[in-house]
Amino acid sequence: MxxxxxxxxxxxxxxxxxxxxxxxxxxxxxxxxxxxxxxxxxxxxxxxxxxxxxSGHFISATFENFQSEFLQMGLYVVMTIGLRQIGSAESKSLDEPEEVDREPVPSKDAPWPVKKGGLWLKLYSHSLSITFFVLFSISWALHLYGSWIEHNDEQRLSNLPADSITQFLGEPDFWFQTFQNWQSEFISIVAIVFLSVYLRQKGSPESKPVDAPHMETGK
CATH class of the missing domain: 1.20.5 (Single alpha-helices involved in coiled-coils or other helix-helix interfaces)
Structure with missing residues (x-):
């Protein structure tokens, strides 16, 4: 090699x-x-x-983007297990068995949780989605914290009383920022899933072969 x-x-x-x-x-x-x-x-x-x-301004802006990205990837990893899109390079085959669905078999070169088996294997079998959702949860919490700090900084500059984090959760601004980011991530998934049915990029693993039929599902 x-x-x-x-x-x-x-x-x-x-x-x-x-x-x-x-x-x-x-x-x-x-x-x-x-x-x-x-x-x-x-x-x-x-x-x-x-x-x-x-500052709240920096923490909020940074983790506002992080949390939506991790949510997107976590949902994408989980939803592609069972959902299909005919013709998409991002979808599993409609009918044929997939290599990713086979049961793990211990071997010399297998990751140690596979060799260990039991709970370790169970956790490792879902470790990618678990990690994305943990990262999403941490990022969402930091986005909330940063936005709350920034909100109270603005309150002080305007000589207004600070709000508790519970009060801030009832404000529309935080949720506006959150849903603004989530919807952009979801439409980007729709774009890559659907556009890969009809469009190609030679050499990219995210595309089907250039000469593949439109309705051929998977790579």
Whole structure:
């Protein structure tokens, strides 16, 4: 078997990790400036960059996006187990058995939970969706916390009393942000599932072969 270097073997994750770091830094810098403009406009004092990274504005904006992404991926992983879309590269076959549905068999190279069996195997068999939903729950909670802190910062600048987190949950702004993000994630799933029926991208595992019939389901 041909040996490949580290970058070649991990290029996809490293590329998107680099984009994540670059865009997170860009978000922090631009968010810091934008937030300070709003604070100064309301008669407050500008935050240092370090202070901004602990602010509700930064925490809310960051985890508002994280939670919707993790929800999207968790639901997608679970829903593709049983639901089908005829002709889609993202769907399992309508009738044929799939390799991913076979029962795990212990072997020398199998992951250790498979060799261990029992509860460990049960958890490992659902570990991808479990992890996504745990990450979603943590991100949702941090989005709520950051939005609450930001809301109370705005209240103080307007000389209004702070709200408890329970009171804040009754405000429409937090839910507007949440549903705004969720609906964009759900329509993006619809787009990749449906468009892969009729459109192709040569060389991509997210596409069927270019010459595959439209109604051929799966890759």
């Amino acid at each position: 041909k040996k490949h270097g580290f970058l070649y073997r991990n290029g996809l994750s490293l590329f998107f990790l680099a984009l994540f770091v670059i865009t997170l830094i860009a978000q922090a810098l631009t968010g810091w400036k934008e937030n300070n403009q709003e604070i100064i406009k309301e008669g407050g004092s500008a935050l240092t960059f370090a202070a901004y990274l602990h």
